[in-house]
Amino acid sequence: MEYFLELFMGGLTRGSIYALIALGYTMVYGIIELINFAHGEIYMIGAFTGLIVAGLLTMYGFPGVSILAIAIVCAVIWSAAYGYTIEKVAYKPLRGAPRLSPLISAIGMSIFLQNYVMLAQTSDFLPFPELIPEFAFMDKMGSIISSAELVIILATTASCVGLTLFIKFTKLGKAMRATAQNRKMAMLVGINVDMVISATFVIGSSLAAVGGVLIASHIGQINYYIGFIAGIKAFTAAVLGGIGSIPGAMLGALVLGLTEAFATGYVSSDYEDVFAFLLLVLILIFRPSGIMGREKTQKV
């Protein structure tokens, strides 16, 4: 039973990280029907920003928890700036173009950002400081779930709840829903669609940055390539849950994380990816629009 619980918590942690990244994919897709392949790189840039800020703060002797908080805030701001700029540079000029063009542009952006960080920083793995402190009251539970895992799960839950409330109850959230439903009509009723799209990129990038700092601090190392695999997995999670749907992305991420954890625990870690993608294939066969996706005919 303890083993099951441990795997469950591990899977939940992994799923939480996927969820934070997957929300960015799904929101962007929901609004402009573009798969933003550069999104994994935003996560990576968030982690790097966190590393640099944490390094600076440690040098000036800030206490532990405040380093985590400031690092996350800086990573969010910096990544949001990147998300905003990417949209303006790589996608906005292509908004009227055939759907393949922005997709290729996204892949190009992803490769550009990877190489840019590799050249600007280093291609080596870098140690990332443990920013999440150990809680004293966690001693008894320590073998089942670590405090870092708990923080990750809680932070993700908070972000998801916050995002859902934001979409439901704010004016901007309403505008986003309207734009997702029909961009032209939204424009006709006076919604500033460009602003809505920018806001989507900024929010998605911020969530990815939170994920980047948390996971880097949990596993203790980063390099320029971490965004690629995390991005692919989060994208899978978004598709699994039904791309375009926000609760779908969260559910898909958790299902994916748990599947991987249990496949590793009860079968073999050799088959971690096999089971993850087998699940994707099965879902797509039986529910082509994903677990919570809406049925709609699509041109690709």
Add this chain to the structure above:
Amino acid sequence: MRVKLSLIALCLVMVAMLAACGGEEEKAEKADQKADVETGEIAAPATPLVLGVAGAHSGDLASYGLPSVNAAKLVVKKINAAGGINGAMVEVVAQDDQCKPELATNAATKMLSDGVKIVLGHICSGATKAALPIYLDGKIVLMSPSATNPPLTQSGEYPNFFRTIAPDDAQAALEVAFVKSLGLKKIAVIHDKGDYGKGFASFCQQFIEAEEGVEVVLFEGVTPGAVDYSAVVQKIKSAEADAVIFGGYHPEASKIVTGLRKKDINIPFLSDDGVKDDTFIKVAGKYADGVYATGPMDFSSNPIYQEAVAAHKAEFGSDPGPFFPEAYSAALALLKAVEYAGSTDYDKVIDALHTQYVDTAVGKIRFDAKGDAEGVGFAIYQVKDGKYMEVK
């Protein structure tokens, strides 16, 4: 109309393809001619002798590959100062493969088309394996300072392949003997599913099973680059292993060690020469302490080794990286073999490598019938106070 257009287009494509192929053939011929000139005229001092250096010179494994470029440069500098090889100056041409098989074949093709006859490299076993058939077809002699996958020499398929490092099975045998001497009984063997890591792990498993009193309680691969390894860590714990043996490179090793220590699982962690790298200590930080890794024997008392390290400090202003002595020795062995053979003639160079002893940084060596250097081996190291120290 449409059909006609597409037919014309098809014809154009086919013509273009033919033209491209023709061009390539011509190029290959030219390269052959150039190579003939080089091998034929021993006395022509104008033609420099090219020493190719292939390996990871960028990407996450560059810390293994770049020392071999430095080593080659230092050896060549020394040899050129003494008048070169058979009157010809030597020059170093580097090709980057990032330890990726697909880039390694590109590097090999480039070497072939440039008419290079001797190559120091590649660094990783997987990349070496992918590139070897191209070198064999092109009659290029290859010597690796670090590719330890046993079949590279033991399969007997590649008479043109040599190495100045002992193969993984030697490393695994030493590791298993060491584990037994520590009195550990239940071993979890983890690997990274790669040619090198899984090869090493399989040898460990095989040797452990052949021994009395030790057993493998877990044998699994992890996916390099995965977001976290907590599930594998749980598995090691629930298997009640006394120790972990890991086959692979330092990024995965540091993640697994960190995961284990964070869950308070303080069992010994043993690994291979892919982890015996200071980058591992830097990344794993305090969790690296106490980790064992096998690595090439310590040759620091060898005068050629000392001279090479001093030259490296003078030239590049830093300590040499991993596999530097092996690469330095490989460059020396290759160039001395060319000198002895009197030309870069394929058969003569190979013959010289098998028969002639040469003084190198890893001792006085020659190569056995399969291409492994005689007299080189492994030792066990442990991280103490942020440094790898040899376990005596």
